[in-house]
Amino acid sequence: MLRLDGLEIRQGEFSLSADWALEDGAVCAVMGPSGGGKSTLLATIAGFLAPSAGRVVWDGRDLTPIAPAGRPISILFQDNNLFPHLTVERNLALGLDPRGRLDAARRHAIGAVLERVGLTGMAARKPAALSGGQQSRAALARVLLMDRALVLLDEPFAALGPGLRAEMLDLAREVLAGEGRTVLMVSHAPEDATRIASHIVLVDAGRAAPPQAAGPLLADPPPALRAYLGR
Numbered sequence: 001m002l003r004l005d006g007l008e009i010r011q012g013e014f015s016l017s018a019d020w021a022l023e024d025g026a027v028c029a030v031m032g033p034s035g036g037g038k039s040t041l042l043a044t045i046a047g048f049l050a051p052s053a054g055r056v057v058w059d060g061r062d063l064t065p066i067a068p069a070g071r072p073i074s075i076l077f078q079d080n081n082l083f084p085h086l087t088v089e090r091n092l093a094l095g096l097d098p099r100g101r102l103d104a105a106r107r108h109a110i111g112a113v114l115e116r117v118g119l120t121g122m123a124a125r126k127p128a129a130l131s132g133g134q135q136s137r138a139a140l141a142r143v144l145l146m147d148r149a150l151v152l153l154d155e156p157f158a159a160l161g162p163g164l165r166a167e168m169l170d171l172a173r174e175v176l177a178g179e180g181r182t183v184l185m186v187s188h189a190p191e192d193a194t195r196i197a198s199h200i201v202l203v204d205a206g207r208a209a210p211p212q213a214a215g216p217l218l219a220d221p222p223p224a225l226r227a228y229l230g231r
């Protein structure tokens with residue numbers, strides 16, 4: 001279980017607090033106005049930013065002193081983070097090993113996740129030879145391969161058109177949450193959250209509010225969320 005224990009984050013004039021837990025297997029949308037601190041919250045959970053107070057705890061273990069690579073977390077950002085000069089297979093191998101070494105077992109594992117995301121037979125291609133949607137699938141395959149319990153998505157599919165984005169969100173939910181991973185997703189598109197989220201964290205006015213069940217919250221949103229949803 002993810003627990004943010006008295007977390008306080010400062011960046012210059014900006015500050016954000018969070019004190020809550022998120023149940024395992026939740027798909028939690030992080031919503032709120034621009035500049036509210038959604039990306040800052042994810043960066044702190046991931047370990048790229050140190051909090052000024054409090055702790056990030058996973059299954060009772062304090063992650064706060066642990067570097068990003070040592071945390072049970074994988075991250076998918078908008079730009080996909082695929083290396084253009086490497087094949088899909090090599091890009092995925094970097095999710096398994098810092099030097100991207102390949103052996104028969106790794107090739108097999110990579111082939112299996114490529115099949116799960118619908119990229120069978122594309123291991124030898126470089127990212128430029130894939131469509132935007134296929135690049136997103138490859139990046140998602142790497143997250144799957146890393147097999148970390150907590151997945152942070154920061155506008156992962158923002159560059160895709162609405163139809164493709166919806167398809168990718170459904171795939172992400174199926175392959176990530178379907179296996180009991182906990183997912184936290186920042187999106188600027190409320191329809192993304194309404195599509196896949198079980199929970200919502202509202203980040204506004206210096207506070208990341210505790211996760212609430214998405215259905216009831218979206219049916220009767222408080223004023224800050226109502227403004228964000230454009231209702």
Ligand SMILES: Nc1ncnc2c1ncn2[C@@H]1O[C@H](COP(=O)(O)OP(=O)(O)OP(=O)(O)O)[C@@H](O)[C@H]1O
Nearest residue numbers: 011012013014032033034035036037038039040041
């Ligand atoms: N390095 C920094 N130094 C000082 N302030 C910063 C720094 N980085 C971000 N901020 C401020 O922190 C606040 C939160 O930014 P953040 O990017 O987390 O918001 P966000 O909710 O993700 O916004 P958006 O929806 O526009 O992406 C903003 O007011 C921003 O100006």
